[in-house]
Amino acid sequence: MDLEKARFNMIEQQIRPWDVLDQEILDLLAVVKREQFVPAAYAALAFVDMEIPLPAGQNMLAPRVEARLLQDLAVRKHENVLEIGAGSGYMAALLANRARHVLTVEIEPELAELARGNLAAAGIGNAEVAEGNGATGWAAAAPYDVICISASVPELPQSILSQIKVGGRIAAIVGNAPVMEARIITRVSETEYQVVNLFETVVTPLQGAAQTSRFKF
Numbered sequence: 001m002d003l004e005k006a007r008f009n010m011i012e013q014q015i016r017p018w019d020v021l022d023q024e025i026l027d028l029l030a031v032v033k034r035e036q037f038v039p040a041a042y043a044a045l046a047f048v049d050m051e052i053p054l055p056a057g058q059n060m061l062a063p064r065v066e067a068r069l070l071q072d073l074a075v076r077k078h079e080n081v082l083e084i085g086a087g088s089g090y091m092a093a094l095l096a097n098r099a100r101h102v103l104t105v106e107i108e109p110e111l112a113e114l115a116r117g118n119l120a121a122a123g124i125g126n127a128e129v130a131e132g133n134g135a136t137g138w139a140a141a142a143p144y145d146v147i148c149i150s151a152s153v154p155e156l157p158q159s160i161l162s163q164i165k166v167g168g169r170i171a172a173i174v175g176n177a178p179v180m181e182a183r184i185i186t187r188v189s190e191t192e193y194q195v196v197n198l199f200e201t202v203v204t205p206l207q208g209a210a211q212t213s214r215f216k217f
Contacts, residue, residue, distance in 0.1 A: 010063055020064070025067060032093050034046050037122075038052055054111060058204060066150075068182070069148060075145075076099075080101050082142075082148070087115065089104070089114065089124075089129070096124045109131055133208045136160065143168070144168060147172075151207075154175065154176050166190065
């Protein structure tokens, strides 16, 4: 496989047509090597428009979904990020290139170890992997400037909403199959949140996601 040609095609044929037009994001996708975060058995699928299987029944998000969430979160260099669902560590690597620090939480020990190894191999020094259930957030290091949930949740718990700073943003894919909505939620005051719906999709559910404590917009 010509990796650079496959990467170029992924960016130009999958990601750019999905309204990912921020050149810094497109450049970042060319720099952070996605194939280094894909299990060896699926290396040939690294740039394909699909979720890629990971250990413990989890999946990497499709490239266009990752890119669109990354663009619309608009992470800045001084910001601290919580990612829920580390997977292979790829989204954490992308976020870390934009942020001051990324804490990514993974419930599956095998995946937490995989993410740590991949991030270290890629030379990402400002991303930390914590093992545990982040489905209600990670209060120990809250509040955060940005929260990215790298899987779907049936609803967004109040506990996660409360862990974001005023002016902070949450990327979440909310709902149940066959209809889920990718959203950016911005906290505009102590009590108010602004929601922007990005696109409909269906992605793997977050393991351990809570079904209660809904927040109504």
